[in-house]
Amino acid sequence: MKKKYILAPFAVLMLLAACKNADKKHEDHKKDEPKTQADSLLADVMDGHNVGMAKYSKLQAMEKKVKATMDSIAKLPAKTKQELASYKAKLDSAAADLSYALFAMDKWMEEFNMDSAVNNAEERIKYLLDEKMKVGKVKNAILNSLSKADSLLKAKF
Numbered sequence: 001m002k003k004k005y006i007l008a009p010f011a012v013l014m015l016l017a018a019c020k021n022a023d024k025k026h027e028d029h030k031k032d033e034p035k036t037q038a039d040s041l042l043a044d045v046m047d048g049h050n051v052g053m054a055k056y057s058k059l060q061a062m063e064k065k066v067k068a069t070m071d072s073i074a075k076l077p078a079k080t081k082q083e084l085a086s087y088k089a090k091l092d093s094a095a096a097d098l099s100y101a102l103f104a105m106d107k108w109m110e111e112f113n114m115d116s117a118v119n120n121a122e123e124r125i126k127y128l129l130d131e132k133m134k135v136g137k138v139k140n141a142i143l144n145s146l147s148k149a150d151s152l153l154k155a156k157f
Contacts (some may be wrong), residue, residue: 041128048135
């Protein structure tokens with residue numbers, strides 16, 4: 001019975017510490033929240049970038065798989081290749097889409113200037129609105145090309 005009484009104060013201390021940590025985490029989260037329209041736009045732009053970058057290596061791997069499948073089709077007998085011509089055309093299109101998505105992400109990252117017009121709020125907002133649109137298109141190109149290629153590779157022919 002003595003063990004329960006000894007552990008009770010320890011449990012109360014742990015509970016209090018956990019509550020204080022939860023409050024601190026909530027305060028820390030508030031520090032990260034955007035304070036201005038430019039901050040909010042920058043967060044949106046970076047979210048689009050992060051989604052794209054999270055899929056970047058998958059894009060590269062998918063492009064290799066699609067090209068390997070096309071290479072395999074090229075080694076088949078002429079009659080079989082002819083039967084798969086429509087499928088191969090779709091693979092060609094998917095490969096082009098994947099290649100474009102990779103190119104678009106690289107180009108956007110190369111051209112993006114995180115510090116553009118930091119001393120001019122109006123210009124910064126214009127810049128970030130434009131970049132939000134651009135990175136949104138890149139993100140869509142990435143997600144759509146991956147989905148298309150994945151569907152094609154899973155299709156039975």
